Amino acid sequence: MSNGFDPFNDASLIVTHDVGNAYDAVVPPIVQTSLFTFTDYDDMIASYRGEKIRPIYTRGLNPTVRMFEEMLAKLEGAEDAIGFASGMSAISSTVLSFVGPGDRIVAVRHLYPDAFRLFGTFFKRMNIEVTYVDGRDEEEVARALPGAKLLYLESPTSWVMETHDIAALAALARSHGVITTIDNSWASPIFQQPISLGVDLVLHSASKYLGGHSDVVAGVVAGSKELIGRIRAEAYPYLGGKLSPFDAWLLIRGLRTLPIRMKAHEQSALAVARRLQAHEAVETVCHPGLANQLAPGLTGTSGLFSFIFRDGIDIRKFSDHLKLFRLGVSWGGHESLIVPGDVVLSQKAQPNSAVAFGISSRSVRLHVGLEGTEALWSDLEAAIAAATG
Ligand SMILES: *Cc1c(COP(=O)(O)O)cnc(C)c1O
Numbered sequence: 001m002s003n004g005f006d007p008f009n010d011a012s013l014i015v016t017h018d019v020g021n022a023y024d025a026v027v028p029p030i031v032q033t034s035l036f037t038f039t040d041y042d043d044m045i046a047s048y049r050g051e052k053i054r055p056i057y058t059r060g061l062n063p064t065v066r067m068f069e070e071m072l073a074k075l076e077g078a079e080d081a082i083g084f085a086s087g088m089s090a091i092s093s094t095v096l097s098f099v100g101p102g103d104r105i106v107a108v109r110h111l112y113p114d115a116f117r118l119f120g121t122f123f124k125r126m127n128i129e130v131t132y133v134d135g136r137d138e139e140e141v142a143r144a145l146p147g148a149k150l151l152y153l154e155s156p157t158s159w160v161m162e163t164h165d166i167a168a169l170a171a172l173a174r175s176h177g178v179i180t181t182i183d184n185s186w187a188s189p190i191f192q193q194p195i196s197l198g199v200d201l202v203l204h205s206a207s208k209y210l211g212g213h214s215d216v217v218a219g220v221v222a223g224s225k226e227l228i229g230r231i232r233a234e235a236y237p238y239l240g241g242k243l244s245p246f247d248a249w250l251l252i253r254g255l256r257t258l259p260i261r262m263k264a265h266e267q268s269a270l271a272v273a274r275r276l277q278a279h280e281a282v283e284t285v286c287h288p289g290l291a292n293q294l295a296p297g298l299t300g301t302s303g304l305f306s307f308i309f310r311d312g313i314d315i316r317k318f319s320d321h322l323k324l325f326r327l328g329v330s331w332g333g334h335e336s337l338i339v340p341g342d343v344v345l346s347q348k349a350q351p352n353s354a355v356a357f358g359i360s361s362r363s364v365r366l367h368v369g370l371e372g373t374e375a376l377w378s379d380l381e382a383a384i385a386a387a388t389g
Contacts, residue, residue, distance in 0.1 A: 005077060007190055007259040012074065014256055030249045031055075031063045060237055064245040068252050069220070072210070075189040075255070076202050078222035080229070082236055083248055087185065087205025089241030090219030091115055092122075094201055095150060096239070097231045098179055101127040103149040108135035108164065110157035110358040112183060112205075113344075120351040132356075135164035138172065145176040153182040153199070155192075155295065159306050159341075159365055160358035161286045163295030170198035179227070185209070185332070190262040191300035201227055208332025209302065212254040212261050215333075216247045261334075261370065265303030268376060269368035275377055276307050281384050283308045283362070303368040304331045306341070308360055315340050315364065318387035324371050324379040331367035336376055339365045 007013060022029050036055045038044035046052040055061045065083050073081040084090040099105060107119065109132045119130045131144045135153065145151065151173040155164040166182065173180045181201040182194045188209040194202045204210055206218035220243075221231060236242070266289075273287040286308075288294065289301035309315065319327055319340055328337045341363035345352075368376060 005074060007075060013071065013259070028064065028067055028249070028252065030245050032245050034058050058245065059240060059242045062245050062248070064252070065243045065248040068243070068248040068255070071252065071255050072189075072204075072220050073222050075258075076184075076222040077193050077195045078202065079225040081220055081222035082228055082232055083206070083243030083251070084219035084221070085241040085243055086217050087203070087207060087219035088114055088118065089239070090203050090205075090221045091183070092118055093235035093239050093241055094181060094203060094221045094231055095152070097235045099128050099149045104129040104131060104147060105150045105152055106131050106133055106141065106144045106148045106178070107152040108133060108154055108157060108162075109356065110160050110162060111152070111154045112158045113349075113352075113357055115183070116356055117349060117351060135169065136162060138165070138168055141169055142172055145173060145178055148176070148178050151178050151180045153180060155182065156186050156288045158357065159286075159363075161288050161305055162358075163288050163298060165295065166192075166194055166199060166297045167197040168296075170194075174198065186302055186304060187298060187300070188258060188262055188302065190259050191266075191302065192298050194297070195222070197297045200224065206251055207330060209258065209262065210254055211251055211332070212258065213250070213333055214330065214335060216250040216254075218243055218247045218251060262300065262302060264370050265368060266300050268370070268373040269303040269305060269366075270301060271373045272366070272368050272377055272380065273305055273307075276380070279384065281310055281313050281388060283310045304365070306363050306365040308363045311362070312389065313362070313384070314387045315342065315362070318364070318383045321383035321386040322379055324376055325366065334370045336369035336371055337367040341365070
């Protein structure tokens with residue numbers, strides 16, 4: 001299934017300038033302004049009355065931000081989208097638009113650790129309950145749904161990369177009148193279009209593949225005009241996690257190459273994952289592309305996955321020997337990165353638990369960047385050799 005938009009054969013990702021662009025510039029301007037002025041009193045009052053939709057103040061509407069939102073909505077096959085200052089801002093503003101004190105969320109286990117912490121701290125204090133389920137077990141999800149307000153999905157999940165039948169889970173939620181959201185940062189709209197699978201709201205950390213150059217922290221949510229309108233009416237202006245015009249401009253720049261970057265991440269990461277799987281030092285590789293077939297709705301795989309070393313591999317030596325793979329959080333940029341599992345498990349942030357995230361101390365998460373498969377494999381092979389015995 002897809003939304004009918006082919007990112008590889010549609011010029012709109014490239015041709016984003018409109019006829020009104022200053023000096024006929026090929027790249028749109030950054031409308032770096034906090035406010036917009038009115039020609040006269042009538043112009044101002046018409047805008048305040050909502051008779052005229054135009055930018056008034058950048059926390060509400062900004063043309064550069066709007067251009068990014070329209071591009072992303074098109075990629076996701078959604079009617080509308082809103083950009084945010086971070087992925088976490090998109091997540092908190094979206095969820096708080098639909099749940100309140102006394103409500104319950106059903107969430108898949110092993111979700112992004114900071115989303116888990118948001119649910120376990122603020123939401124807990126607000127008396128918002130979260131039931132964690134194994135998203136692969138549709139009966140467990142069905143049992144948890146009655147009476148819930150929101151189904152919160154992430155597929156593949158963070159770190160262990162569990163995949164779910166998104167269409168089946170979204171249909172289950174719909175039958176219980178429950179709104180479905182998904183964090184689609186991993187697959188990006190190039191490899192997974194959840195709206196076409198029946199999901200209501202699609203979230204992204206745009207800091208990852210959408211930006212793609214590790215130079216922006218941003219988020220976005222896409223969905224129907226009605227649901228996005230609810231987020232735009234309250235959470236967006238009053239929680240105030242707005243996307244900045246400059247960050248939106250960087251995202252527009254990033255989206256132009258998203259399809260070809262995703263193909264390159266996919267190819268390199270799959271090759272590296274297969275070689276790791278065949279390596280005697282490796283116990284398991286958690287990569288959704290290694291199964292006989294991809295999860296339903298997933299049409300490709302990205303550059304992020306994890307694997308577990310067998311006993312006897314010194315993960316500190318392995319990490320320190322790597323030259324191309326740098327130690328660092330986040331992912332989705334041009335560069336290759338690793339995060340050792342035991343580092344995450346020793347993080348002080350609360351709540352924290354290996355069970356919640358599915359991380360084991362012998363695991364390592366890799367982001368395979370764009371440096372080239374053979375160079376990256378040589379780097380890994382040499383580091384494993386240095387860490388053995
Ligand atoms: C990074 C990340 C987030 C949070 O996004 P920020 O832009 O860092 O706030 C959310 N979900 C997933 C899956 C992520 O990897």
